[in-house]
Amino acid sequence: MMELRDLGARSGMKVPPVNMGAMRFPRDVKDAVSLVRYAIDAGMRYIDTSRGYAESEWIIGRALRDGYREKVILSTKSSPWIIKLRPDDGPTAATVRRRIEESLLRLDVDYLDYYQVWNINSREHYEEATAPGGMVEGILQAIDDGLVRRTGFTTHDTVENLKDYVREASWCDTILFTYNLLNRQYEPAMQAAAEQGIGALIMNPVGGGRLAEESPVLLELAHQVGAADVPELAIRFVTSNPWVTCAVSGINRQADVDHAVSAAAKPSFNAEQMRLINEFLDARTPQNTGFCTGCKYCLPCPQGIDIPAVMRCIDNARNWGLLQAARRQYQNIKSAKADACNQCRACEKKCTQNLSIAEEMRWAEKHLT
Numbered sequence: 315m316m317e318l319r320d321l322g323a324r325s326g327m328k329v330p331p332v333n334m335g336a337m338r339f340p341r342d343v344k345d346a347v348s349l350v351r352y353a354i355d356a357g358m359r360y361i362d363t364s365r366g367y368a369e370s371e372w373i374i375g376r377a378l379r380d381g382y383r384e385k386v387i388l389s390t391k392s393s394p395w396i397i398k399l400r401p402d403d404g405p406t407a408a409t410v411r412r413r414i415e416e417s418l419l420r421l422d423v424d425y426l427d428y429y430q431v432w433n434i435n436s437r438e439h440y441e442e443a444t445a446p447g448g449m450v451e452g453i454l455q456a457i458d459d460g461l462v463r464r465t466g467f468t469t470h471d472t473v474e475n476l477k478d479y480v481r482e483a484s485w486c487d488t489i490l491f492t493y494n495l496l497n498r499q500y501e502p503a504m505q506a507a508a509e510q511g512i513g514a515l516i517m518n519p520v521g522g523g524r525l526a527e528e529s530p531v532l533l534e535l536a537h538q539v540g541a542a543d544v545p546e547l548a549i550r551f552v553t554s555n556p557w558v559t560c561a562v563s564g565i566n567r568q569a570d571v572d573h574a575v576s577a578a579a580k581p582s583f584n585a586e587q588m589r590l591i592n593e594f595l596d597a598r599t600p601q602n603t604g605f606c607t608g609c610k611y612c613l614p615c616p617q618g619i620d621i622p623a624v625m626r627c628i629d630n631a632r633n634w635g636l637l638q639a640a641r642r643q644y645q646n647i648k649s650a651k652a653d654a655c656n657q658c659r660a661c662e663k664k665c666t667q668n669l670s671i672a673e674e675m676r677w678a679e680k681h682l683t
């Protein structure tokens with residue numbers, strides 16, 4: 315069994331280093347129910363689901379019968395800026411109460427360990443959620459009524475805003491951040507949260523699956539610090555950070571559970587190994603490579619190409635060795651792609667990094683299609 319850690323000083327609960335994200339379950343319901351139980355039997359404890367994750371709540375409800383409910387910390391979430399189920403849904407105490415009661419029915423449980431405000435992504439969201447009569451008031455009332463035990467929020471907001479929220483949010487026990495080898499921006503906010511006794515939970519520890527794919531560049535780093543492969547490197551990097559409480563990893567098959575649990579069973583990286591990893595990653599940031607920073611000054615392109623999006627794919631393929639992930643990401647770009655480039659070079663006059671964008675479009679067309 316995995317060692318347990320404090321889920322932040324405020325919560326008083328304990329969690330293992332890796333836990334279950336419930337948004338990528340298999341479509342076959344019997345497989346999905348078995349997978350949830352498999353993960354719990356393997357030691358995963360915190361379950362992060364949402365009213366907006368298709369049938370996830372319903373599947374978890376089936377899986378938690380037969381004594382499994384008592385083994386887990388069950389967390390779900392909603393917000394009207396992500397999902398509106400009725401036209402009058404708003405960031406109010408009344409709406410969140412309806413959603414809590416609905417999640418209890420779908421999950422078929424008497425109480426929730428956590429009910430989270432889903433994605434506070436701006437100061438406006440924060441103000442709406444915490445206003446008198448707002449979502450937080452509704453959740454705190456549900457806590458008083460015994461329907462919910464604790465609360466917090468998930469986020470993709472700016473680091474500066476988050477530092478303010480953790481000072482203000484006496485109601486909040488945990489925050490769910492994105493953090494992984496490819497995205498370290500929230501480290502200062504995670505530290506600020508931990509210093510206030512707020513647990514920092516981490517979504518996307520394997521970069522939304524990108525770090526589960528082959529990368530000769532990252533494999534070299536993994537071997538330098540004694541990790542067997544890149545997914546193990548990714549999980550241990552997250553769980554070794556002193557400001558991280560635990561990772562919440564989306565599971566779709568038993569192998570996802572096995573990989574996460576076996577990585578978490580390995581020792582945390584020591585300070586020297588973390589220094590090596592961070593140095594390696596720092597050397598590949600746009601500030602140090604001089605590549606695209608995503609500033610968008612080059613836009614608009616007369617051909618309608620989303621230049622920063624194409625450049626991100628190029629960076630993933632060339633700088634990080636994540637060719638397959640980059641190709642998939644490139645296919646998903648909705649606007650015109652590199653093949654629409656007529657080499658006019660209007661963008662290059664505006665590029666803050668003086669990049670040869672027209673040449674890069676040729677590279678993308680050749681290597682990413």
Ligand code: SF4
Binds near residue numbers: 675
């Ligand atoms: S060179 Fe290509 S990418 Fe740049 S503005 Fe012209 S068409 Fe757009």
Ligand code: SF4
Binds near residue numbers: 611613
């Ligand atoms: S201006 Fe240059 S650095 Fe900025 S997004 Fe465009 S290509 Fe990237």
